[in-house]
Amino acid sequence: MKTKSWKAIEKRLFTREEIADAERFAKREILEMNLRELRQAAGKTQEQVAAVTKMKQSELSRAERRDDHLLSTLRRYVEGLGGELEVVARVGDKVVRLRGV
DSSP states (O other): OOOOOHHHHHHHHSOHHHHHHHHHHHHHHHOOOOHHHHHHHTTOOHHHHHHHHTOOHHHHHHHHHOSSOOHHHHHHHHHHTTOOOOEEEEETTEEEEESOO
C-alpha cells in the first residue's frame, strides 16, 4: 500500500477555501499573548494606546507587566487596540462566553 501525504489527501477532500478557513480557525484558537505582545502585534506603541484609552503611558506600562487585571482595565486596553474583550469560562467540557462582565 502506497502512503500519501496529508497535503495530497487534504487537496482531494477539501476546497482551497475550506483549507484556508480551517487554518484561520486554528491560528485563532492557538494564539496566546501577553498584553505587551498583543499591543506589538497590533503595531501600536504604548503612547498610542495610552492616548486612546486616556491612560498615562506609565500606567499602561504597569498594566502590561501585571499578572492580575481588572476586567474594566483589560476592556479599555483591548478597545484601545481596536479590539473587543470577551470573557470565556470553561467548566468541564462546556465553554461559555460570559455576558455582562
